[in-house]
Amino acid sequence: ALNAENELLKDLNEPQKEAVLHGDGPLLVLSGAGSGKTRVITRRVAHLVQVRGVYPWRILAVTFTNKAAREMRERLVQLLGPQAHELVVSTFHSSSSMILRRVLRDPTVGADKSLEAVTGGLTPSFVIYDDGDQLQLVKRAMREVRVDPIMQPREILHRIDQEKNAARLPDDMVVDSEDLRGMVVQKTYRAYQRLLRAANAVDFGDLLLLLVALFRKRSDVLEQYRRRFQHILVDEFQDTNPVQYELLRLLAPPERRPNLVVVGDDDQSIYRWRGASVDNILGFPEEYVGARVVKLEQNYRSDQTILDAAHAVIARNTRRMPKKLWSDRPKGEHLQLLMNRDERAEAQDVARRIHELQREGFIKYSGMAVFYRTNAQSRVLEEALRLARVPYTLVSGRSFYDRAEVRDAAAYLRLMVNPRSDADLLRIINTPARGIGDTTVERLVDWAQQAGVSLYEATAAPERIPGLNTAAVRRLTGFHAVVSSLHAFAQESKDAASAVDQMLKESHLVESLVTEGSDESLSRAENLREFLGAAQEFDLNRAAAAVAAASLGDEEGEEVPERPPEEESLDDSPLTADVPPLNAFLEQISLVGEADAEVGEGRVALMTLHAAKGLEFDAVFITGMEDGVFPHSRALASEDPDGEEMAEERRLCYVGFTRARKRLFISLAQCRSLFGELRYNPPSRFLREVPQSLFGFAEQELETPVPKSAPMVARKRNWADEDDGPRVDRSYSQTSDMDGVGGDVRGMRVRHEQFGMGRIVSADGNGPNAKVTVEFGGGVGLKRVIARFLMPG
Numbered sequence: 001a002l003n004a005e006n007e008l009l010k011d012l013n014e015p016q017k018e019a020v021l022h023g024d025g026p027l028l029v030l031s032g033a034g035s036g037k038t039r040v041i042t043r044r045v046a047h048l049v050q051v052r053g054v055y056p057w058r059i060l061a062v063t064f065t066n067k068a069a070r071e072m073r074e075r076l077v078q079l080l081g082p083q084a085h086e087l088v089v090s091t092f093h094s095s096s097s098m099i100l101r102r103v104l105r106d107p108t109v110g111a112d113k114s115l116e117a118v119t120g121g122l123t124p125s126f127v128i129y130d131d132g133d134q135l136q137l138v139k140r141a142m143r144e145v146r147v148d149p150i151m152q153p154r155e156i157l158h159r160i161d162q163e164k165n166a167a168r169l170p171d172d173m174v175v176d177s178e179d180l181r182g183m184v185v186q187k188t189y190r191a192y193q194r195l196l197r198a199a200n201a202v203d204f205g206d207l208l209l210l211l212v213a214l215f216r217k218r219s220d221v222l223e224q225y226r227r228r229f230q231h232i233l234v235d236e237f238q239d240t241n242p243v244q245y246e247l248l249r250l251l252a253p254p255e256r257r258p259n260l261v262v263v264g265d266d267d268q269s270i271y272r273w274r275g276a277s278v279d280n281i282l283g284f285p286e287e288y289v290g291a292r293v294v295k296l297e298q299n300y301r302s303d304q305t306i307l308d309a310a311h312a313v314i315a316r317n318t319r320r321m322p323k324k325l326w327s328d329r330p331k332g333e334h335l336q337l338l339m340n341r342d343e344r345a346e347a348q349d350v351a352r353r354i355h356e357l358q359r360e361g362f363i364k365y366s367g368m369a370v371f372y373r374t375n376a377q378s379r380v381l382e383e384a385l386r387l388a389r390v391p392y393t394l395v396s397g398r399s400f401y402d403r404a405e406v407r408d409a410a411a412y413l414r415l416m417v418n419p420r421s422d423a424d425l426l427r428i429i430n431t432p433a434r435g436i437g438d439t440t441v442e443r444l445v446d447w448a449q450q451a452g453v454s455l456y457e458a459t460a461a462p463e464r465i466p467g468l469n470t471a472a473v474r475r476l477t478g479f480h481a482v483v484s485s486l487h488a489f490a491q492e493s494k495d496a497a498s499a500v501d502q503m504l505k506e507s508h509l510v511e512s513l514v515t516e517g518s519d520e521s522l523s524r525a526e527n528l529r530e531f532l533g534a535a536q537e538f539d540l541n542r543a544a545a546a547v548a549a550a551s552l553g554d555e556e557g558e559e560v561p562e563r564p565p566e567e568e569s570l571d572d573s574p575l576t577a578d579v580p581p582l583n584a585f586l587e588q589i590s591l592v593g594e595a596d597a598e599v600g601e602g603r604v605a606l607m608t609l610h611a612a613k614g615l616e617f618d619a620v621f622i623t624g625m626e627d628g629v630f631p632h633s634r635a636l637a638s639e640d641p642d643g644e645e646m647a648e649e650r651r652l653c654y655v656g657f658t659r660a661r662k663r664l665f666i667s668l669a670q671c672r673s674l675f676g677e678l679r680y681n682p683p684s685r686f687l688r689e690v691p692q693s694l695f696g697f698a699e700q701e702l703e704t705p706v707p708k709s710a711p712m713v714a715r716k717r718n719w720a721d722e723d724d725g726p727r728v729d730r731s732y733s734q735t736s737d738m739d740g741v742g743g744d745v746r747g748m749r750v751r752h753e754q755f756g757m758g759r760i761v762s763a764d765g766n767g768p769n770a771k772v773t774v775e776f777g778g779g780v781g782l783k784r785v786i787a788r789f790l791m792p793g
Ligand code: ATP
Pocket: 011, 012, 013, 016, 032, 033, 034, 035, 036, 037, 038, 039, 040, 265, 268, 299, 300, 301, 613, 614, 615, 616
């Protein structure tokens, strides 16, 4: 164990060690970007298991995105081996969803009438509705309760989400009798919840809200989970909203001095619009009295110049925890400013720079990212990258699952496990076309509503529905047969892929697209095959995890944790143990969120600034640095332009800057069409707050804060003032051996970070910037590279 401990601690600094070794009781790690907070969480989990002997299933680690959870799991598998699969490492939503299903499977919960108001007949196979489904449901709810049409469905939905984020069910809303809009929201919210329950469905907000409500009513059930999760660790704590915090408080009540470790950075709180509040992190020491507070001050991610820029921007926020952040990395390159005529020129410029960085052989495509404030900016960037043949991934995980045909397939699957889901049934009742027209559907819906049954049940005997002709009755009967056969299949299926395969066959989804035969429909058919591929991959992963778990303790010398007798009663089977595979697959796809797409190997990542949280890249481009784009026009227009909204934009800027390790490019356009409107925006105030010297401009050279000149040319770093630093700079200083390029270096053996070993064929010019042609081995062949990226081989 001592060895293991040394191994886990060896590359941590003192305060990081303190946090990893912290014994029992609450702990807050509060610090700036890139200071190793996430690393602390990962190491602490490993330490708990490996050194302190905590059972992995007793640990719950919560991250902000599925992508972050996946990365952390991978890391933990490296550190702990197969036992890591028994940890619960996931987002708030997916862990709540697992726990909620499990609680609902508890027979005493099912039988408890007092929970009716909360669960309303929800079963463990509930489906999760997304944004689009939610909006449909709000519209239906508005029709049912016939509220005054003084509000748009979107607005009502937003208000409902806010209530849920604040942990309030309709009855918990306090509405003044003068407040007409509040009353509309409350009425619609109530009907909306009823419709969700009737469909055996929940929305994202419900996952947390219902669990909180259940725990509040059933302290015996809550107690099981309090005992189960002996250690809870939360990353990005600054972005928890009240319902998430409430769940944490229930599982880890302050008065018990629980082992709750939260890490975060108040300066990176960027989800206020989703109800998150910085007060959670700032108030933690008061809520959890006696909590230990650890501050990390050394940044390991970014060169000093980048940190200076980030600091210059964030320092203007008034309400923040004072923090020092230093780095012993070198100053690094200057920031680079890209100024262009319009958004197209901007996109081309970015593409060209990306090409250059890659060609210099130093930064790989996968080490680069382009950020933007709003999704709408991505289209032009994508076009330019495609033209320039730069491989990229658009990081908005939903896009695949948002395609119409994929949503159809998902709707079929959800009906398979849960035929009561009316929204899904309505989506596919006539997809592919089966001659079931709108009038038939309307009559079906009316009748079902009067009879108080689900649409699926109503299609069982359509002859009861008035006004339908025999053809309509026959078609509904045929449709019912398809769904009921699929439902039966789902009950039996042992994996997700066979269920998807069966669904694609019986529904004729693929067949109808292939018959249609257009390019468009054929590519849609391909997407459905890809969907089947996703299910296969899911099955494989699940099988691998099961094998890993089963082989635990097989290896010689590996200890199988003995469980003490007093714990016998505790159910600690994996949270997902008896979830049928198809349900688990559906769960996974409904929880895919923005920012979850895999950043492809060897590809530049394109994403919104919000999605960039927690990530890091060698080179970062921030586009659209103009007032009105970033900061967003909303913050400029708000009554108090220096108020909370601007502070949040500023934090977002800080998040963006601090993603960069070595190179930060800041880009703006003189005019831009966005949202179909041509605008001339002044340079962003954030840009103007960055000291000019960080761009390599002498202060007095400039009258205007931002140079009017054309895009700045890359300024090569001065060879003489290299200082030693980690990784990057080591290779720089080693290359100084190559300074003599130009003499007879032909035949010399060299090494290149990306291309490997090779021999110099010829050299062009002198010094570190000489262009050298090298014959590389390993099938790479002849390449022209810059001398300073070569090391003596
Ligand atoms: P953010 O605020 O952006 O979420 P963070 O505080 O979570 O950042 P990490 O992502 O954990 O920071 O770490 C930033 C980088 O620094 C990572 O590449 C990490 O591997 C590295 N790092 C962290 N601690 C150390 C250390 N003690 N020695 C060397 N590298 C470290």
